[in-house]
Amino acid sequence: MSFDFTQAIKFTVVLLRGAVMTVEITACSLVVAIILGIFMAIIKTSRFRTVRFFVAVYIEIFRDVPALTMLFILYFGLAYVGIKIEPFPAAVIGLGLIGGAILTEVFRSGLDALHFGQKDAALAVGMTPMMAMRYIILPQAIRITLPPVGNYAIGLLKDTAIVSAIAAPEIMFWARNLVTSTFQTTLVYVLAAMIYFCMSFPLAQVVNKLEEKRRSWQ
């Protein structure tokens, strides 16, 4: 087996097209997960026991069932029942729902870390509730939750690889396509791995920096 440089470039171009889709899926699922996570974290503080119970059930189900099984239920299972979802939205819904369960805990502990006395104190020194939120609560909440959300985003980026199983045209999907047409398995999968690495490694460095900053601040 000889190494063909032009072929490697050709493969990379194809895989990069998939990388755009990978980023799109990651970004959309992240948004869904964050919104869902914040929403559930707030609901979890509810006075009503049944509401809290349903949030707990949601978290438990999406924490303990593999992402691939969820995607298959959403994509193949729902199609059987007559609800046809395209691969892209199925991936975003599936990964977003799972991410929401993970981030609920993150935001929950973020809220817990802030002593409720802080808001009272801010109001007592004459801040309006809006000002208290803007200058006291939010800056702290963001600093606490940003590193875990960042870590989740990196994990999500890599988890999107399994979306190829429901035929969403991202990196692994194109890699498998290239393999069936050229049989260059080593080259294609090494290139695919490199592309993932080039995306997630810089992100990981940023998150590490944030974590260090947070540790020095606490």
Add this chain to the structure above:
Amino acid sequence: MGFWQGYFEYWDYWWPQLAIAAGNTIAITFLSYIFAVVLGIILAFGRLSKIRYIPGLCRAYIEFIRGIPALALLFLIYFGLVPLGIIVDSFSAAVIGLGMNQGAYLAEVFRGGIEALHKGQREAALSVGMTPAKAYRHIIMPQAVRIVLPPLLNMLIILLKDSSICSLISTPELMLRAKDLASMSFLPMHLYLLVGVMYFMMAFPLSMVARRVEAHMARGRK
């Protein structure tokens, strides 16, 4: 109830096959777990080693593996090594791939555990008259366990769930069996829901234990 009809009709046919497949899933989980723990310990000590190049090499491995999806690693091992003349069967590829992947994460956990134990602690314990065994039992071990145990338990759940992606390299585990049965009976919703419940039944007790332990360990830590 049209939907439940499918389960009644096929249960006797599905259940034995799915039970065997679930056994394989558990086997993959445990074997790759052992592999990951051993690899994690080696890498953790490698990173703290004084020998030249060893820490750098270990770091490179950890960073690279943590930067790529488990699926890419599985494909590399199962399909990517074939042109180089190395043929690994899908079960071994699953165990090696998942183990290599999670081992990199565990290495960082273990390193944290080792580094958290300041040398002065042992000296302090000995200087107040503890025997080395007592120092180990009452000072060193409790702290190390506190740092390492919760992530170790969580990793077991992660591996159990991640083993499902091994179906994509056709490892004969639960997800692959479900896929095969679904394409044979044309009842995908029935099978994927059933398999989802099966994964849940396996993972839920583990995550209950993990959460208990985590809460217990976090006590009095702030």
